Amino acid sequence: MIEKNLNPMDSKYQKKIIGFIDGSLSPDDKSEFEAYVRTHPEFESQIKKKEEEILFLKSLIPAPVMSQETAESLNNEMKLSIFNLLKQEPKNFMDRLKNSWEEWVNR
Amino acid sequence: MKRKDFYQLLQPLTEKFYRLAYRLIPDDLQAEQLVIDSLNAYLIKEKKKILAASDLESLSKKDIQLQRRSSFKGIIRYMGEIGVRRSSQLVDQTKFSQPKDFHSFYGLAPKVRMVISLRYDFQFTVEEIEDITGMPRYEVIEKIHNGRFLLLNDFNQGAQL
Numbered sequence: 570m571i572e573k574n575l576n577p578m579d580s581k582y583q584k585k586i587i588g589f590i591d592g593s594l595s596p597d598d599k600s601e602f603e604a605y606v607r608t609h610p611e612f613e614s615q616i617k618k619k620e621e622e623i624l625f626l627k628s629l630i631p632a633p634v635m636s637q638e639t640a641e642s643l644n645n646e647m648k649l650s651i652f653n654l655l656k657q658e659p660k661n662f663m664d665r666l667k668n669s670w671e672e673w674v675n676r
Numbered sequence: 677m678k679r680k681d682f683y684q685l686l687q688p689l690t691e692k693f694y695r696l697a698y699r700l701i702p703d704d705l706q707a708e709q710l711v712i713d714s715l716n717a718y719l720i721k722e723k724k725k726i727l728a729a730s731d732l733e734s735l736s737k738k739d740i741q742l743q744r745r746s747s748f749k750g751i752i753r754y755m756g757e758i759g760v761r762r763s764s765q766l767v768d769q770t771k772f773s774q775p776k777d778f779h780s781f782y783g784l785a786p787k788v789r790m791v792i793s794l795r796y797d798f799q800f801t802v803e804e805i806e807d808i809t810g811m812p813r814y815e816v817i818e819k820i821h822n823g824r825f826l827l828l829n830d831f832n833q834g835a836q837l
Contacts, residue, residue, distance in 0.1 A: 588801070627796055629827045631778040633698040635691060639708060643690055646712050648683050654719040655679045655726060671679065 579612060586619045677729040684732060685744050686715075686751075692798070696752060699789050700759035701766060702775045702782060710762065714755035722750060752794075753808050760786040780830035784823055791816060792823040 582605050588594040589602050606612050635643065652672065659665040677685075693714075697707040719726070732740060763786040775782055781789065787809075794800045794808060805816045 623796065626824060626827060629778070629831060630781055630792065630797060631699065631702075631775075632797075633695055633702075633707075635694050636704075639694070639704060640690065643694060643708050643711060644687065646708070647686060647690065647715055650712060650715050650719060651683045651686070652679050654716060655682060655723060657727060674680075 579609075579615070582606075582612065583615060586616055587623070589616070590620055590623060677726055677731055681732040682726055682747075685740070685747060689744065689748050692748070693751065693755070695797070696790070696793055697755060697759060699781070699793050700755070700786055701763050703766075706762075706766065710755060710759050713758055714751050717754040717758070718747075718751045749804070749808055753810075756787075756790050756809050760790065780827050783830070784826060787811075788819045788823040788826075791819040792827070795820050 582602060585594060585598060585602050589599065594602060606616070656668060657664070659668055690711075693711045694707055697710040697714075698704075701707055701710055729743070735743065781792075784792070791805060791809065791811075794805050795802075800808065802813060802816050802820070805811070806813050809816065811819070
């Protein structure tokens with residue numbers, strides 16, 4: 570449905586509501602937006618409506634949680650990958666010693 | 677940066693990695709594997725940069741946060757690439773079935789699931805999503821709108837039945 574009485578200024582700030590809610594507006598835009606809301610209290614209902622829509626939308630997105638077992642296994646795998654793939658090629662005996670020491674300490 | 681520092685930097689993000697991976701491939705083992713594969717791809721590509729970075733003890737809290745966010749974005753960039761491809765292949769080969777819960781969400785295309793998660797769960801801006809996914813701006817906006825519309829529409833239709 571087309572809203573016939575939509576104020577052009579409202580429509581400009583309407584586009585910024587989501588950014589305002591999630592904090593992604595730049596400091597300047599945020600101050601401008603807040604100033605507009607202060608002078609147009611009726612605009613607050615639109616922000617509230619958007620907030621509710623976003624909350625509802627979030628409830629439609631799954632938030633899978635790892636089991637304890639998966640979390641441990643994933644952490645171990647990540648650690649292993651980091652230690653294996655970020656290994657620096659030893660240039661001398663001291664480097665070899667340093668690598669071995671680091672690996673032993675972080676086992 | 678030392679290897680143990682990099683691990684410390686990523687460790688608090690494990691849950692987030694898994695969450696996004698599971699949304700792309702809703703299977704426990706496959707999601708775990710996707711996290712590891714994305715991390716490996718990132719490590720191979722960014723090895724020099726990571727090793728040249730400062731150790732955590734010399735960084736301020738703010739810099740650590742910035743470093744963590746940058747690594748997070750770098751890894752999920754690969755996760756999107758690998759996950760979207762793998763998800764389509766697995767569905768084609770019917771290697772896993774769609775979960776019964778949240779069927780509207782899992783009914784969306786993998787790319788849309790990715791964009792919706794980045795926007796509404798991880799609260800990335802459209803510009804950041806452009807950067808992470810490599811999609812042009814209009815495509816990111818289109819996917820956000822379509823995803824939102826399909827999710828809400830599907831819910832409303834379900835409620836009417």
